[in-house]
Amino acid sequence: MKSLLKQIGITLIITSLTAVSAFAKVRKESITLASNTNVNGTLLKSGTYDLKFDEEKGELSILKNGKVVAQATATSAKRDSKARHFELQLSGSGEEKNLIGIAFAGAEQNMLLNGSSASR
Numbered sequence: 001m002k003s004l005l006k007q008i009g010i011t012l013i014i015t016s017l018t019a020v021s022a023f024a025k026v027r028k029e030s031i032t033l034a035s036n037t038n039v040n041g042t043l044l045k046s047g048t049y050d051l052k053f054d055e056e057k058g059e060l061s062i063l064k065n066g067k068v069v070a071q072a073t074a075t076s077a078k079r080d081s082k083a084r085h086f087e088l089q090l091s092g093s094g095e096e097k098n099l100i101g102i103a104f105a106g107a108e109q110n111m112l113l114n115g116s117s118a119s120r
Contacts (some may be wrong), residue, residue, distance in 0.1 A: 004035075012100070025054075026053065030051070031062075032048045034046055035095055037099050038098045039098075040070060044062065051063075051102070052065075053104075058075065058076075058111075072113045073113070074101070076109040077112050078109060079107070079109065082106055083103040084105065085104070086102070087103040089103070101113060
């Protein structure tokens, strides 16, 4: 009887830990940068990258061929309306831009990169 209760207890603990990790939401997008772009001090050459955003940690990772090439933390800011599609928010002009934020399709929040300043 004690063995059965112990097994049930262990099963409940494992199930609850699994349920908590299932709520951690990571959003992914494939992006194409038309010009060289700075992300948190890292220069990314124009091209295609994978973007991952961990909502729980507020952490943005940009990958090229499966390797992380840039990371940044982000905070949320309320939008006037929901984003209709995925948006990259860039500042600067000319050949080099700065990534200052992102918005996922349907999101009511912009994710603004910490340390970035918008000059709009």
